[in-house]
Amino acid sequence: MLAERGHRVLVRSREPAERTTSAVAGALWWPYRIRPENRVGDWSLESFAVYEELAGRPEETGVRMVEGVHEGGRLDGLGAWAAGVPGLRAATAAECQSGEGLWARLPLIDMPSHLRWLRGRLAAAGGTVVPGTVTSLAELADPVNPVNPVGRARVVVNCTGLGARDLVPDPAVRPVSGQLVLVENPGVDTWYTGPESAGGSAYFFPQPGRLVLGGTAREDDWSTEPDPAVAEAIVRRCAAVRPEIADARVLGHRVGLRPVRDAVRLERVRLPGGGTVVHHYGHGGAGVTVAWGCAREAADLVEADTV
Structure with a gap:
């Protein structure tokens, strides 16, 4: 998203995409094990809209809209976001063994295919992926240059997931x-x-x-x-x-x-030595579900710092 907005973007990653947690995900769109509830709904629905569009090209993007049942689910047990999911309803007795559940047509993402597509989309927008282990956020920060040749940047977006536990460090994840x-x-x-x-x-x-x-x-x-x-x-x-x-x-x-994490961490922080970090981690079991909504907010935070 940042690259397509015209920013110079360099991604540092210890592992290639196909060896990350994302590659393992079953990747059904649904807000699962993620907080805070008052923000998750908007992020999820924004992402849903993106996936609906991507599902028009499943062979390319890896995204399909598929029907299914959440057995045991109840409409009155969901947040306000549920009203924004087209066709979400109580399951019929024929659709659900226990007689109680939810029927929905939701995005289901084939993550190996989707990650390849995302990598190609980043490259097409001018982004670069560089392998390497990061041991300090401060070592990446350059308070002057947007992105310099040695891989330091004025704004660092920390999307390290579980790695944030040691890198930040943040024992809450x-x-x-x-x-x-x-x-x-x-x-x-x-x-x-x-x-x-x-x-x-x-x-x-x-x-x-x-x-x-x-x-x-x-x-x-x-x-x-x-x-x-x-x-x-x-x-x-x-x-x-x-x-x-x-x-x-x-x-x-x-x-x-x-x-x-008890709540997704999505915030901008100034580093003591100069430069800025936008923390963007702790998405629990719903990383795919909120991906595009969270990415838009993170990109907005980066631009608020660079304007």
Whole structure:
């Protein structure tokens, strides 16, 4: 967004996009494990509108509009943002096993494809991606030059997710791990999410070439190693909803660490040695859901500093 507004943008990243947490995400649009509620709704709906437009080119962008059911969900349990979701309604008995749930047609994003598209869009706007580990925000700041040849900048946007815990440092950001199982799709063309319990939840998302099964939400768990017993339980819970999943061939396993915080940190801060940081992290389990709304606000904060 900054590059397309005409700013010189250089992205520093320890990992390539395909090895980040974003690449693991099941990526169904829905405000999940993110606060503050009074801001999340606007960010989410702004992003929804962008994804609706991108869904017109799914092969290019990786975004599709897909129908599905949130079992156990109730309209009166949602925030004001729900009124802005076209067609969101109570599920019928035929659509929901328990008889109570929500039906919706929502953006579902194939993240490997979407990340490639985003990288190409950044490059087309003149942005540059440079690999490298950042150990200090101050080392990136140059209070004079917009972006200089050695990779320092007048404004640094800190989008480090869970890495902000050490980099800022901010102990308020912590991991909530999610394990997924990828299987051959036995013919499922709708998404599903079930209620959470102590043992985990059941959800599945039909993505190109695979069905993504989940999942878990283990707080303060730093492990990214898949647990075979957890994987078996995930398949079992999903097969209880769609029996054909039980015999689907397993293609792989994934674990991602959601960067959860009591509230998203989106603010501009002056560095002691000069320069500015726009902190932009703590999006929990809804990074994709709020991506475009948060990016617009972050870009506005950068421009407020540079005008």
